[in-house]
Structure formats: structure tokens, C-alpha cells
Amino acid sequence: MTDLRYAGFAREAHGVSPAYETLARSVANDAPLLALIDTLPEAKRQPNLLFGAVRLLGGPVAPWADFRAFVTEHWDAVAREMRARITQTNEAGRCAVLLPLLAALPQPLALLEVGASAGLCLYPDRYSYRYGGAPLGSGVPVLDCDSDLLPAGLPTVVWRAGIDLNPLDVRSPEDLAWLDALIWPEHAHRRDRLRAAAAIVAADPPLLVRGDLVEALPALASTAPADATLVVFHTSVLYLVPPEPRAAFVSLVRSLPGHWISNESPEVLPPPGPIARHRPGTTTCCRWTGGRSPGHVVTVRA
Template identity: 70%
Template sequence: MTTAATYARFGAREAYGVSPAYERLALAVSQDGELLALLEALPPAKRQPNLLFAVVRLLGGPVEDPAAFHAYTLAHWPAIEAELRTRSTQTNEAGRCAVLLPVLAALPQPLALLEVGASAGLCLYPDRYAYRYGEHLLGGGEPVLDCAATGIVVPDRLPEVVWRAGLDLNPLDVTDPADVAWLDALIWPEHTHRRIRLRAATAVAAADPPLLVRGDLVDDLPALAAQAPAGATLVVFHTSVLYLVPASRRAAFAEVVRALPGHWIANEAPDVLRYDALPAPPTEVHHNVLALDGRPLAWTRGHGQAITWFG
């Protein structure tokens, strides 16, 4: 896919109905020859819309108006390029725990959680947050994660987590203000509620830091999984991570994770891990597919705001 097509798709599918600012911006960049030429001089992984927009936000640039964004990006390209080359998309959305919870709560307890692409590890605390599925409230912690649930009986208990670990090429530290600033920059401009949620989730993680290991999702996963305590159900999971991974490495990862004991939860876009005969998504906005051990279970929204169970 060309860089222009990547931005057009991001605007039309991922940002559509979720972030008007990023929808406008992505569609404008897709037709901006000057910006596309700069982006195409970068490695493919560094051209991602989320990454570019977050870097500009981090540096204090405008993302609401495409013309102002164009001018700022051209004027500050050396600084932007330097950040793009050293950073990666590491959105750490604790809200995604709301769509993972129904699966986690149904597995044999207690759980040993291992997140691939963990960023700062905020999704490793599903037992510490509270959840609101319509009128059903579960848990007493902060933040409270709202999720519209369709076709599913929501859990009546939180999972019991006895071990939590994460694997990432560049783990982030919630006690480092610079890392938290990057997590904030990755949140889309209109999403004030997600910024509030980030502050609450980072406080949870800072009080009881997880084991975060710098490593590769294929080469280093088995060794980390082997550290899970005996007597706990190992759960390897990931959310909106594999789209950043080349197809050959995705296939290698699937082979590795299937060979591990325990269970595998994937929450990825439908074209990232291929599934047969999926039902139509409930709306036109972007959805992920939630799957357990390779079996698709539900459509989910990208930030955990909704889950629609299959059949």
C-alpha cells in the first residue's frame, strides 16, 4: 500500500466517526505531495499516521487545521524526522481491558498475563480497574472503563491476576514524565476522557509496576512466558499491535504463541489476522476482531468503547 493510500485509509476507516481532526488531517496528507515525499524517505514503519500526528503534537505543533499542520511540518521537518526515527506507535489504552475482560474472566483462574507490545503495561491491570457495561458496574477501582456490550452476558467478577509481564521493543516507564508525555501525545486530540483515563491508569501501574522486558515478539516470547508461575493460567494477549509487524513475522509469532501452554487472546484488525466467514461489523467505523486461541468471538472498537459478540 502506498503512503498516500495508508493515510487515506486511516482517515476513512480508523479516524472516521472517532476523531474529526485526524480524519481531516489524514485525508489532507494523502493528497499533499510535499509531505508525502518527506514521509516516503523514511522506513515504512515510520510513515504511520498515528506516529506522525503524535510527534507533531509532542513538539507542540497544530493538528486541528490541515493547512497549519502542513506549514508547521515543513518548517520543523528536521526535528520531526528525528523523533519519527527514534519513536514508535505505542498507544497504551487501558480502555481496551473492557473488551478483554469477558474472555479473561471466563478462563481458569488465577491468571498469568503476558502482553505483547505492552508499551507501559497499562492493559496488564484488568483486575484493578472498574467497568461500566450500560447499567452494570463491576469493580471499585479507577479508572472506570465504559463499554457498550451487545450479545453478551457481562462478567460478574473480576479476574484474579497473580503475575503480569509485558514484552516490547521499547518499554515505557510510567514514572518517567517524558514517557508519559509521549503516551499523552498518542491520544487523539478530541479525546479528553482518554487523557483523564491515562492519568488514572498510570497511577495504578506506578503503584505496582509490572515486569516489562525489552525484546522481540518472536525471539523473546518463549523465555518470558517460561517465567509465569506454575499453577496459573498463562494468557498471552495483544491489542492493535500486529498491524505494525511484517506479515512474515506475524506468521512466525502465531506459530510461537500456539506452541505455548495456556491461551492466546488477539484483538486486531480483521485484515491483520485472517479469519474465515466473519459476520458484518455492526457499524461502518473501524472494528477489531477479538479472538481466543485463533477462534473469532466478537467485534470490538479500537479503544475498548464497544464489543459486539458473534451469534
């Protein structure tokens, strides 16, 4: 199974990260290295977790022989990092997809992110954007989005909170280094974006709660200001959640007042309504209203 996981990751990395495509394919065909990885719990065998741990420890991503030698010689340290950490990529660029819906809701907003990592996606009002080249806002980072869902303006956010199994603090050099290590090697623009977004968050940290997405959500949602529109949202999180608790979360979030925005693969969370395709192969979007929580669901496929 581990070999298939890495082979599948190689296909995902094709055309996006040549370094990771090569590493994943090579790991998939290396029986001794697979045997080492298989000593870890199944949930800790992810390619992103292995590659991020190696980079965090200062190891090489190329050439393959150097990567393999580093992992073999430093396996105890690599395994220790993989056991202790989870993949927590915090991509502020996802705010560009969320913004059109956030801007269309009754203002001001109380944002509650599930799977918040370090909370970088809780600051959509602080970033700048370009939608098809049209600018919105000023300052850095500037988030680009190839979409015709143009927001009317920036939202007004008066409360920000998040839930994560292991919340990160961008004021911590160690936590920031882990977020950096999770960015794929060739993506220098994302690394620059991380630093710029982290500076904004560090100056005004959000409320981040350590906990399970089902168990912690009701209590945290109840602390949102009553005079603001509650928006529960998540981006690329539910694929990590097994089907039963995922279904429990969906049922729970639909029972809350306010709005729910989901940025997930349709395979993970099928859209409950028709999909309007805005740009073939890049973005799909749907809106949904129903249950006790009239809201919007947006599903994005990269």
C-alpha cells in the first residue's frame, strides 16, 4: 500500500514539482526504504510528511541518491519528526477563492476555521488580490486568482478563531520552519507569500483552539459575537478525516447558525447541488442554501 501511495503522489506532483515527482517515484520502487516507512503508523507514512521532515532537518531533495542516503543515515531523527508532526500546509492563497463568498455575506463577519493550522486563512480582509489581473486591496501578500467570481470588496472581520489538532504559532521559529518545510521545493512564490502572511498574523494573532473538529466546534462557535455573521469554513481538511467523523461534522455544522463555506475536493465532500464550472480544469463552484444554516458551499478543484 505504501508503494502505491508514493506512486500516486508522483502522479500528483507531475508538472507541479519535478523534485517531489522524482522522489516519490523513487521511494515507491525502493523496498528497503519502504520497509523503514512501514515501521511508522499508517497515518504517518504520507509523502508530504516524509519530504517535509527531511527538509526540516536540513536534508536534500535532490539528487535521489543523496536524499536516500540522508533518510537512511538519519532515520531515527526523520521518524521522530514524522511521528510528532502532521501535514499542516497553511496556504494563504486559498483566501482568494473564499473571498467572493465572504464579501457577499452580511457584514461584519466572525470567522471560524476548522483545521486552521496557524490561522493564515483567517485574514482575508488583510491581504491584497488580483482577479484575472484586476487588483483589490493594497499591500502584501498579493493573492492571484484566475476566476470570474469577482468580489464586491474586502469583508469586514471582527472576530477570528480556529480549531486544529495541533495549532501552530507563526511567532514560533520552529512552527514557522515547519510551515516552510511543507512548501514544495520549487514554489519560491509560496514561500514569500508565507512570510508576508505570517508577519500579518504575528502582529494580531487569532484565537486558536487545540481540539477535534466535532468536539470543539459547538463551544467555540458559541463564543462568536452575536452581532456578527458567523462563518465556519475549511480548506483541504476533510480528506484527512475518516468518513464517520466527517459525516458527524457535516451534520453538526449544518445545525449551527450562520454560514458554512467548504473548499474541498468533490470526491471528499460531494456538492449538494449543481456545479457551475468557471474555468475548465481549474475551478468548480456551487452554492447551497438549506437546513438550519443557510449558507454557501464552494468546492475548488486545482
